[in-house]
Amino acid sequence: MPQQPLADAVRSLMDRARTDLAELVAFRSVADPRQFPVEECRGAARWVADAFAAEGLTKVQLLDTPDGTQAVYAELPGPEGAPTVLLYSHYDVQPPLDEDAWLSPAFELTERDGRWYGRGAADCKGNILMHLTALRALRRVDGGYPVGLKIIVEGSEEQGTGGLEQYAQAHPELLAADAIVIGDTGNFTAGLPTVTATLRGMTMVEVSLTTLAGNLHSGAFGGAAPDALQGLVRLLASLHDEHGDVAVAGLTSDQTWPGVQYPEEQFRADAKVLDGVALTGTGTVADRLWARPAVTVHGIDAPPVIGATSSVQAAAKALVSLRVPPGGDALAAQDALIAHLEAQAPAGARLRIERQGAGEPFAADTSGPAYEAMGAAMAEAFGTPMVASGEGGSIPLCNTLQSLYPQAEIVLIGVEEPTTQIHAVNESVDPRELERMALTEALFLHRYAELRSV
Known part of the structure; x- marks a missing residue:
């Protein structure tokens, strides 16, 4: 698949991505009814369901999960012999913390200094737009999708109440796929394409x-x-x-961490450590964060x-x-x-x-065709080779999926990078990262179909 038509399509869709992200960020979808009305989460779930239905996905459903939240599910069979890819993300967000400390309203997407600010702009509503923009670009260029698709977007990841994990265990056939793309991480640094190989x-x-x-x-x-x-x-x-x-x-x-290292000065800048304040612990920064x-x-x-x-x-x-x-x-x-x-x-x-x-730690097997396809896609989209890093955070669903579908490759990517300030005030996303990651995902679906189709 030539890169340029897809790259042009993704770029032409970025204004729409910003408009959609603004609508999605406006939902105060914190999955804790003690803090925000449950209608905020239900509204976000309906928005997500409608958005994927508009891109031709079928069997779109709102699944009532055991923790009282809703997950959005959709699917679409692929061409004969094509593999099936599951795309994951979540629409629930962290609480805004001190809303007075935000430089712009937490639930109002605001452009400033080339970035888009708002709670969930990166984690994880920006990743929902990554999925949507990739699919829209494929439809615009190809008129359809090269693989079978399943979509699952949950509503309680940030609360850690396990609703989707429990639902998947009770319905083990639902999320079965050849490859699973977890849209809930990001690049080691902006502009450096990264897959997350391990999670604490x-x-x-x-x-x-x-x-x-x-x-x-x-x-x-x-x-x-x-x-x-x-x-x-x-x-x-x-x-x-x-x-x-x-x-x-x-x-x-x-x-010790054997892979890509995290220079201390870069970490201090990314974490906004005050001058003169020592870091916590011993060993390299990568050791402390990922190992x-x-x-x-x-x-x-x-x-x-x-x-x-x-x-x-x-x-x-x-x-x-x-x-x-x-x-x-x-x-x-x-x-x-x-x-x-x-x-x-x-x-x-x-x-x-x-x-x-x-939630148990997770380690991915990075030796299969999905990682080969993702490496090729990232190199094309970013113009530089893919690297693998660890992630200090946790996504318990990965272990559930790994146990249910041991033959499926699980690939973790996303629009987040160290300066997005996820879980903090003034969260933001770099639209250039969103554009490049959407292109990456569109290219990946083509490359993976070529490798796996029979």
Whole structure:
């Protein structure tokens, strides 16, 4: 398939991609009814279903998954003998955090300095537009698609409640395919075409510490009364050693990453580390991000500074996540984390630990025809060879798909790159990355059909 007609088609579709992305970003589709009405997610699901139906996909359905959310499913048989490719993404998004900290409204796509800003612009609504734009370009150039297609777009990936995983396990024939393209990662750096070869797993626990029947006056009782907040802070600090490496018995923190490296200065710039602040841990940046465990405190329930009283705190709570590198076992790692917290808790304090689920790490087999086709497509679209990197984040569905369809190749790509600031304020997408990745996917579907068709 010549590259230029598809490249021209993708470029001509970018204005439409921006308009569609603006409509999709406008849905406040956080899959937590405590924060936003469930109608926001349902509206986004309907939008996605209508968009793929408009591109000729059939059997478009809204699937009610066990966690109360909806997944969008669609399919279209391919030419005789052609392979089937499943395209995945998710329409739910992270909460906007402090909306006052956004330079433009979080749910209003805004162009600034050549980028498109808005919650979900990259993660993961931008990847939905990557899929749509690739399919639109193929229809415009070829009048159809060279492979059989299945589409699945879930609605609770960010919440980690596992609705789609449970649905897929109950309906194992639904998502069967020869190759699966997970549109939920991105390039190592803008302009460098990248497939994600590994993902860390993740587990979370909620830790509650109680030391008193109720808060006490810090003048009358402070210094002798056991302060739950201070105890919790000490407990959380024990999870790392003096270098910042994870210090949980049973978890190893000396693994090394053999692939593409992440220069420290580039990481400092990408992560916006303040001048003079040291990085956490030892080893290379790639070792720390992709090969080793990481413990992060996601939140603490404690009195805010404004409005705080002069009190010794009777109770405190934290949400702690543990990222598990490839080769590890998420449930065993969770057990080790809990055992550490129990052993390090203040003597006599009432400690309560609630498990919040676990997703296993993932490693892809990069030796098959799908990776060969993706490498060729990326080289054509970007003008530079494809590289493979790890990803410190987690996509539990990958393991579910790997177990259900062991013969299917799973390829992780997307429009995200380090400057998109996913999960943070002022999330954005570079439209040039969206354009090149849409072209990559369109070229990939042609190359893969050529390699696999009989």
